[in-house]
Amino acid sequence: MTTTVQTAEETSLIKEVDVHLTIKRFNPEVDVRPHWREYDLKLKSSDTVLNALIAVKGTIDGTLSFRRSCAHGVCGSDAMMINGENRLGCVNLISSVGTDLVIEPVRGLPVIKDLVVDMEPFFAQYRSVLPYLIADDDPGYKERYQSPEDRARFDDTTKCILCGACSTSCPVYWANGSYIGPAAIVNAHRFIFDSRDQAANERLDILNQKSGVWRCRTSFNCTEACPRGIKVTEAIEEVKRAILYDRS
């Protein structure tokens, strides 16, 4: 039996391209304030922005610092601002974002060095929403059952990789240090709508506080920024509705 086969080359034209990078640099040991540096290099159009940064670090300037691990969009290490938008470096190809790239650290979290920001405030917000299953019943030595429909109810928000792209794209988050941010709400949503969990009310109380969901101005930046395609704004709206109508 045979099938028609196409080659990768037929569908995606891989070519060599000149890439111009403008990167916002900051080294706390020598710089008073951030400054821009420019780099020119040859890459393949199929390379990612992360590949470009690795090439700069490996061949031009080893002092450039940025986080990276998985290199395929599942670990959440390399959220950064690429041409003004929050993206993961490793899932954006030169062929789609262009050859003239402006790269900055994400906003709203303190910059430590170059593209590396302090993630501690972000993880503290995450921890504050009780991001773990709370269920007092003892299921014994067997699994709890959950229907596929109940499982589907919170599927979208289980995909979060805690990259921070959403929170750091939010104008309210930039302006107001106390806003808990979309990522924490996404992770609360993941448990509030899990049929096995029993602590929805506690989480809704936390998110009903001044730092919580009511700060959201539904600008949809977070939804556009999310590399996992999570409908972040919708999740926030669902939490708002639950606070208004479902809280017992």
Place this chain on the structure above:
Amino acid sequence: MNIHYHSYDAVIVGAGGAGLRAALETAGNVRTAVITKLYPTRSHTGAAQGGMCAALSNVEEDYWEWHAFDTVKGSDYLGDQDAIDIMCREAIDAVIDLEHFGLPFSRTPEGKIDQRRFGGHTRNHGEAPVRRACYAADRTGHMILQTLYQQCVAADVNFFNEFQVFDVLFDGEGASRRAAGVVAYELATGDLHVFTSKGVLFATGGYGRIFQITSNAHTLTGDGPGVLFHRGIPLEDMEFYQFHPTGIYGIGILLTEGARGEGGILRNGLGERFMERVAPTVKDLAPRDMVARAIHAEIKEGRGAGPDKDYVYLDLTHLPPEQIDAKLPDISGFVRTYLGLEPKTDPIPIQPTAHYAMGGIPTNVHGEVVIDANNTVLPGLYAAGECACVSVHGANRLGTNSLLDINVFGRRGGRAMAEYVKEVDHPDLPRSVVDPTRERIDAMMHSSGSEKVGAIRSELQVAMMRDASVVRTGESLQDALRVIHELRDRYEKVTIDDKGSVFNYDLTEALELGSLLDIAEVLVLGADARKESRGAHWRDDFPTRDDVNWMKHTLAYRDESGAIALDYKPVVQGRYEPMERKY
């Protein structure tokens, strides 16, 4: 450079699935520090896609003994059968534990944990594929990592995030040594931290970055095995390195075996389903070593696809589009992003990708590190997860058995360590224990050579891929060894640009390269010595398994001068007699 001193009962190095599962056993029980070079949720466990096997019998008849049989056979009879029995029996509890922790498994219509087929897992000793893999779409590892981390947040586990361990400490000399802590480098400040502790558990994951094409993260550089090897702890079975058949062509990103579990088919450049010839019963769901070699053979014999005929296809085009969306959403996204192809209509170019280390730090079934052929325990030292070798995977790991391994042996290691540290005194170490690490870092910071980390690393990766991957010969391994020795000399002259103390990844990558070189050398030496073909270790010059001479585990030791010696220890036999592996 500032130096800080900490004292704990137990230290866990690594916060992937194995480290976090261990932490859940120790934290709240004994004073525990978890040290990790990445934020826990960045660990590569999160990349695992396909599933975790356990004979739950939720969708069809199954027994843990069948699972054990498949694992022994999959291991090409190099797995230790006592450990395999434990893993397959405790698999059921491990899945139930995860469900209780909140893991959002995919469910059957009745609401039970759903199960699917996976390579090498069969009903009744090889009759037909069985549905044994528990999963959460193609994000099983992500869900395991998130769930275990969530539980650690609930248990208020003490994390030292972005701290990289570069040395292990011992109390006493020679045969009376016991583990006494670690030295870690804090990425944010460049400070060194000495953690003294009664127990140390290593869970640093794999080292796929010795190869050019790999499914492993940039950070999987074998730090744990590297550190211990330097302190005289042997490494076991390092020549057994698994290549997963379906990596995205040219990049290595994994496309889960679950894709074939859902009905995906491998085709060569002529469109032929070549696995029908190689494994008539289970076809595309044969174990990974066989499928990777079959792909290698298709390409070598000129039946590859593409302009250079150097890849084959994973074909999902006949699957219902809804099934692809529901069961394989993430990998479909990878194909769209990195190849610009649509898996519903386009066959996907793939090649084998360096994936999983069967070998590692030798342990017994309690996660205790054992340091010789008599399985002598080094008190206080533990290892679990991919960096460890129990050995449950032998010469070839079955898909889904690593997520299982990290849960079962992470838990066992954590428990054993928690019990042990209650019985012993706190070690008393001089402050000078930090000196070797400080000197190493100072030397690298002041180096003025001409060699670059990136260049040496990529030459190593290319050589290992060419000479020591899916198919090896005595000659290719000698070539690899020559390259490694030459790169080692050049590594002496390596220099870094960044001389600063804040997030100096230039420095940490240079130090990681030292481990990569060590591990590559051990792998090649073990492979060169082993004159047979077994599991993932295939020698074209010795193409059969030799149970008379080689049914034994390799142990590689390094002495003070840096010379490497090989020794061997017997495989633990059990109820399954070795037989020819046919599928």
